Amino acid sequence: MMGDLLGIALILLSLPFFIASTVGLLRFPDVYARLHALTKADNVGLGLICLGLAVQADSVAVGLKIVLIWGLLLLASSTGATLISTSALRHGHPPRQRNDVDKHAGR
């Protein structure tokens, strides 16, 4: 019972992180800022969901497997983010500077 409540609380806590990262993906000006939003907030949200599911799991083995999924996704998404940002930089998308004009602002 306590496990269920804790699990629900953790999963509910993850929702703001996912919403924040989705808003960031849609609204941030360039690829680096969008990656920043996705890799940080999404992974925290996913971690909270995994923890919330793990505390509700029937056995310790199942719980550990769910946490393992989170670990694997952290590895994959951080490497993926590095790949995307390095490729973007090498193919000539300079990061936005402080005084650049955002032509999509206010849309």
Add this chain to the structure above:
Amino acid sequence: MLAVDLLLTLAALATAGQCLLLPGLFRAVANLMAFGLVMALIWVRLDAPDVALAEAAIGAGITGALLLTAVGQLPASQRQLHHEHYRVPRRFIPMTIIVVFVGGVLWATMLALPKVGLVKEIAAVLPESGAEHAVTAILLNLRGIDTLLEIAVMLCAVAAIWSLQRAIPPPALELNYPGLTTLARWLHPLFLLTFSYFLWQGTHAPGGAFPAGAVLGAGGVLLLLTGSIGWMYRHYYNQLLRWLLAAGLLLFLATALAGLLMTGSLYGLPPQLAGYFIIAIEVAAALSIALMLMTFYLFGRPRS
């Protein structure tokens, strides 16, 4: 759970519709990959996790990456498909999706009234099929020969790719992307573990070969693209590579012939030996599938 099913159906229709109707090849490929992932979730909802895994690995991952590479190799002028005379109105796409969705739901409810189709027949043979769920039983046992014919199709695909151009050696990634090479090497033991698990599972229900091969192939593609597998490109190993690629199909055909010699009918294996033959075919088929998926990513024939 009905809400989840309806959402999944809508997502599958939406991604499929965008893949077909929106202009631009890159967008089409991205939507196809999303469609593959949604399909994998739908297989999970149908209680067929092994099919889901094969769909996610092959449908979304390997095919998507192949198509992206193909788009990348096109000259820039051909990457955008211009629909000069055939312009889809903006509202057409969501309207089509909604009409198809509502129509599909209506049709499904109409079908649900009397039980039609093969539901009864499949339920009757399910205990003998070796699989616990109808979808898995159909795909992997009752129509198990399809899986082996798919291997033949994949072999043809390898031949087609090899006939197009010479192999493109992997770029030196270690200098620019050190993380990727390390990740591929670190993860490979996990890929091997999952591969062995699926094969072992396949011994008591014929059908481990395709998911197992897909997982090992995905790991292998990662290693291949990070330049960790050099031997496939070399002339010395070319003959060996060809035999390994054909091993799954050859063993299957040999089994069929052996059945013909022993019992007089094609594939008619004596029951006491059938188990060993199935294991041998499974292992050979899984290794062949993994190798074929990897050779797709040579992007052409290695030096022979």
